[in-house]
Amino acid sequence: MFETYLPVFLMLGVATLVATLMFTLTSLLGPKKPTPEKMIPYEAGSNTTGARHLRLSVKFYLTAILFVVFDIEAVFLYPWASLFRELGWFGFLEMLLFLTILGVTLVYAWKKGALEWEK
Amino acid sequence: MSTGAILLASALKILFIVLVVVGAFAPLLVWVDRRQSAMIQDRVGPHRAGFTLPKDVVKGFDALRLPLLGGSLFAGLLIAVSFAGLFVMGFAGFEDLGGATAKDLYRFALAMLVFGLLLRAGYAVHSNIVEAGGKITLFGVLHPAADAMKMIWKEDFVPARADKLLHALAPVITLIPALVSFAVIPFADVLYLDYWDQVLPVAAEGAAEAVALVGDAVPMQVASLNVGILFIFAVAGTGVIGAAIGGYASDNKFSLMGGMRAASQMVSYEVALGLTIVPCFMMYDSLRLEDMALWQAQNAWGIFLPPLTLAFLLYFTAATAETKRVPFDLPEGESELVGGYLTEYSGLKFGIFFTGEYVEMVAFSALAAVLFFGGWDVPWLYANGFDLPGTWAFTVPLTDWVVSDKIAVTHWVVIALQVGSTLFKIIAFLFLQMMIRWSLPRFRYDQIMSLCWKGLLPIALVNILLTGILILLFD
Numbered sequence: 001m002f003e004t005y006l007p008v009f010l011m012l013g014v015a016t017l018v019a020t021l022m023f024t025l026t027s028l029l030g031p032k033k034p035t036p037e038k039m040i041p042y043e044a045g046s047n048t049t050g051a052r053h054l055r056l057s058v059k060f061y062l063t064a065i066l067f068v069v070f071d072i073e074a075v076f077l078y079p080w081a082s083l084f085r086e087l088g089w090f091g092f093l094e095m096l097l098f099l100t101i102l103g104v105t106l107v108y109a110w111k112k113g114a115l116e117w118e119k
Numbered sequence: 120m121s122t123g124a125i126l127l128a129s130a131l132k133i134l135f136i137v138l139v140v141v142g143a144f145a146p147l148l149v150w151v152d153r154r155q156s157a158m159i160q161d162r163v164g165p166h167r168a169g170f171t172l173p174k175d176v177v178k179g180f181d182a183l184r185l186p187l188l189g190g191s192l193f194a195g196l197l198i199a200v201s202f203a204g205l206f207v208m209g210f211a212g213f214e215d216l217g218g219a220t221a222k223d224l225y226r227f228a229l230a231m232l233v234f235g236l237l238l239r240a241g242y243a244v245h246s247n248i249v250e251a252g253g254k255i256t257l258f259g260v261l262h263p264a265a266d267a268m269k270m271i272w273k274e275d276f277v278p279a280r281a282d283k284l285l286h287a288l289a290p291v292i293t294l295i296p297a298l299v300s301f302a303v304i305p306f307a308d309v310l311y312l313d314y315w316d317q318v319l320p321v322a323a324e325g326a327a328e329a330v331a332l333v334g335d336a337v338p339m340q341v342a343s344l345n346v347g348i349l350f351i352f353a354v355a356g357t358g359v360i361g362a363a364i365g366g367y368a369s370d371n372k373f374s375l376m377g378g379m380r381a382a383s384q385m386v387s388y389e390v391a392l393g394l395t396i397v398p399c400f401m402m403y404d405s406l407r408l409e410d411m412a413l414w415q416a417q418n419a420w421g422i423f424l425p426p427l428t429l430a431f432l433l434y435f436t437a438a439t440a441e442t443k444r445v446p447f448d449l450p451e452g453e454s455e456l457v458g459g460y461l462t463e464y465s466g467l468k469f470g471i472f473f474t475g476e477y478v479e480m481v482a483f484s485a486l487a488a489v490l491f492f493g494g495w496d497v498p499w500l501y502a503n504g505f506d507l508p509g510t511w512a513f514t515v516p517l518t519d520w521v522v523s524d525k526i527a528v529t530h531w532v533v534i535a536l537q538v539g540s541t542l543f544k545i546i547a548f549l550f551l552q553m554m555i556r557w558s559l560p561r562f563r564y565d566q567i568m569s570l571c572w573k574g575l576l577p578i579a580l581v582n583i584l585l586t587g588i589l590i591l592l593f594d
Contacts, residue, residue, distance in 0.1 A: 003122060007129035007342040008302050008350075014133050015298035018141060019291040019471060026467030030275030039279040041371040042462055054372050060383050063568070067386040070576070074393035077583070078349060081400035084590065092587045099580055106577065115572045117565030 062114050073102050120335050132341050136301045139542070145477040146263035148549060154259060155557050165262035169254045177253035180245045187242040194235030201228040209517055221517035273466035278370050281463065285368035290464065290471035293361030296354045297478040303347045304485045305409040307339035307495045307537035308416075308502065315531045321503045339495070339534065340409060347407045348400070351486065352393055355441075358479065359385040362443075362450065365472070366460035377459025380564060381443060381450035387571040388440040388447075394579040395433035398426050398586035399490050412494025421491040426586040431491045433575050433582070438483040440567065442476060444552060446559040447567055484548035485541070492544050495537035504528035 041048050080087070080095055087094075109115060120128075150165055157164025172180075201224045204216050214220070219227075248255060255261075277286055311319065313334030320330045344350050359382055366378015399421060403411040421427040440447035451459035461472055488494060499507050504527040512523035528536070562570070 003125060004342065004344060006122070006125060007133075008299070008344070010126065010129050011133050011299050011302040011341050012295070014137060015295045016291075018137060018298065019294040022294075022467050022471050022474075023287070023291055025271050026273070026470070027275045029271050030273055030466045032275060034279070038276070041278065041369075042457060043371075043373065048372075054375060056375075056379055060379050063383045063387055066572070067390055070390040071386075071393065074390060074397070075349070077394070077397050078400060078406060081397045081583075082404060082406045084401040084587065085404055085594065089591060092591060095587070096584065099584065103577075103580060106572075110573065115569060117568050 059117055066109060066114065069105065070102070073098075120337075124335070128337055129341055132339075135306075136341070137298070140298070140301065140478055140481050141474065144481045144545075144549070145474050146267070147260070148477045148480065148553070149263040149266065149473070150260055151550075151553050152556065153262070155553060159557055165259040166256055168259065168262040168265035169256035170261075172248070172253040172255065174253070177249060180253075181249045184242055184245050184249065187238050187245060191235045191238035191242060194231045194238065197231045198228045198235070201225075201231070205517060222520075225515070225518065267467075267470060270467045270470040275468070276463070276465040278463045280370045282368040282370075285364045286463075287468075289361050289365030289368060289460075290468045290475070291361075292364070293358055293475035294471050294478065296357045296361075297475045297482055300351045300354045300482045301485070302341040303344055303350050303408050304482075304489060305338070305340040305412050305494055306541045307534045308413070309409075310337045310339060310534050311335075311530065312337060316529060318504060318527045319502045319530045319533070321501070338409060339538070343407070343409060345407060347405075347409075348396070349406060351482075352389070355479070355482070356389055358475070359389070361472075361475070362460050365464070369460065369463035371463050373456045373458075374460050374462045377450045377452075377456045377462070380456075381460055384443070384447065384450060384567060384571075385441060387568060388437045388575075391571050391575040391579060392434065392437040392441055394576065394583070395430050395437055396490055397579075397583050398430045401583070401586050401590060402427060408489050408494070412489055412496065415493040416496040420493040420496070426582055426589055427491060429578075429582050430586075431487070433579055434487060434490070437571075437575055438487065439552060439555065440571070442479045442483055444476075444480065445556045446561050448561060449564050449567060452561060480549065480552060481545060484545045484552070487548055488541060488544035494544075495541045497536050497540045500528070500533065500536060502530075502533060504533070 076098070077095070080091060084091060153165045156162075157166075204219070205221060205224050207213070208216055208221055208224075216224070277283060311332050311334060314320075314332065320332070322329045362381035362385065363378050366374045366376070366381065369375070369378075399411065400406060402421065402424060403414040405411060405414070415421055422431055443450050450456075451461055453459075456462070461469060464472060499505050504525065507524040507526070509524055512521055514521050
């Protein structure tokens with residue numbers, strides 16, 4: 001178990017090294033000359049109007065909820081799919097039931113307008 | 120294998136991946152991107168970076184041109200002479216010609232062909248250098264390198280009211296998962312160390328048992344995990360955090376909007392991406408990527424099995440959206456959001472985001488190659504060599520050399536060919552994505568979201584059921 005995942009940790013280490021190396025290079029060698037004009041939030045040169053942290057549309061929150069629901073579904077499907085031939089028609093019908101329930105969920109969210117971005 | 124040997128082998132493989140992906144693919148993609156945009160807009164493009172050779176060296180190159188051309192012409196003449204000799208031998212029935220047998224003449228002609236082509240290529244290179252006045256640009260490939268150098272010394276800017284820690288973490292978090300997801304991509308079949316310089320022994324046709332191979336077997340992927348594909352999704356999913364906190368920490372409303380758009384789009388398409396490839400696991404009976412490649416090598420490439428053809432189209436769309444490439448690049452839509460979540464990043468920090476995006480592209484292309492295009496499979500290449508279609512054989516005239524449909528290939532050459540095949544497939548996908556980049560206009564945000572939730576997702580679910588029915592009926 002440990003030896004299987006050892007290379008993964010090595011890969012993680014190397015990736016972190018590459019990223020931090022690039023990061024350190026630019027923060028060490030890059031000049032820093034802050035001026036008051038430079039430090040204001042960039043908006044194509046004009047002064048900022050309004051708050052900097054906007055109130056965001058509730059749609060983003062709904063998308064996050066839907067993501068959690070459907071991503072868990074996808075994870076449930078993976079082990080079933082890799083054993084599909086072994087389980088045969090029985091497994092297929094079971095999954096048909098599961099997918100139908102999720103299909104209804106999707107239709108419900110759709111009809112309720114959770115997937116509409118225009119409004 | 121001992122832990123030390125595993126570590127050494129993994130380190131070599133990781134080095135290969137980092138060199139190829141970060142060192143070669145990412146800069147070349149930057150170059151292709153900019154070159155294509157320049158071609159479309161009729162500009163010179165990334166062509167000015169280069170280094171100039173001293174005048175004397177250029178003169179030397181100039182003087183060498185004529186001998187090089189002469190040499191290559193002379194080599195061509197020698198090839199003609201050796202073939203004339205072969206004709207004489209054939210018609211007159213001589214065994215040899217002044218001591219040289221037919222085999223010698225063939226070998227000589229082949230050597231002269233290689234030699235002559237090298238000289239001719241040298242002549243072309245020298246001419247190009249001399250005509251450009253000694254400036255070496257390598258088609259502008261040096262430009263990305265110059266860009267990276269420039270970025271290192273650009274001002275390292277952090278907004279005054281930014282969340283310093285998150286602002287610094289965001290680019291790093293984007294690059295790491297993109298790179299780590301390469302850990303389970305198989306680049307070739309298993310390498311048997313004890314057989315590396317021989318033709319791999321394979322059971323004869325119709326034999327009951329396979330030949331038992333002894334000695335260490337090195338998988339041509341960094342880690343052979345039983346959860347393979349889940350690992351990729353688990354790791355690649357973290358990439359979304361980088362974009363989101365980058366937008367949040369920048370203290371700029373355009374950054375925030377870009378970050379939110381990126382997060383929303385990426386999580387949506389992650390669901391679609393995860394569901395589109397479920398038919399693959401049903402077909403290949405495994406979550407291990409090396410098993411999938413092996414299944415396709417033994418049976419048929421996924422793309423040629425009808426339900427997976429549809430799955431591939433869905434996957435490719437979702438993968439393009441997941442990497443935030445045009446036409447799905449709303450998070451950094453410069454006409455509305457300045458630069459999206461990248462607005463307040465400068466220097467190599469911006470460069471890390473940029474590299475991360477390209478590395479992600481390469482990763483999803485590699486995944487597409489493994490899932491749908493046979494991974495490392497080379498058509499007609501088996502573990503012990505080529506078996507070309509048909510049964511045929513012919514003898515080279517005047518010799519006892521036989522060329523047939525079965526060509527034995529040494530084990531390490533087979534592995535090298537398979538690695539080359541994987542890289543070729545990745546490059547083909549990258550090329551396709553680049554062509555899309557400059558061909559399609561950008562979507563609206565609501566169109567992107569409805570394409571995912573109302574288009575890809577239901578089709579993917581139906582495709583899963585369809586694949587199930589097809590497998591159960593016809594398998």
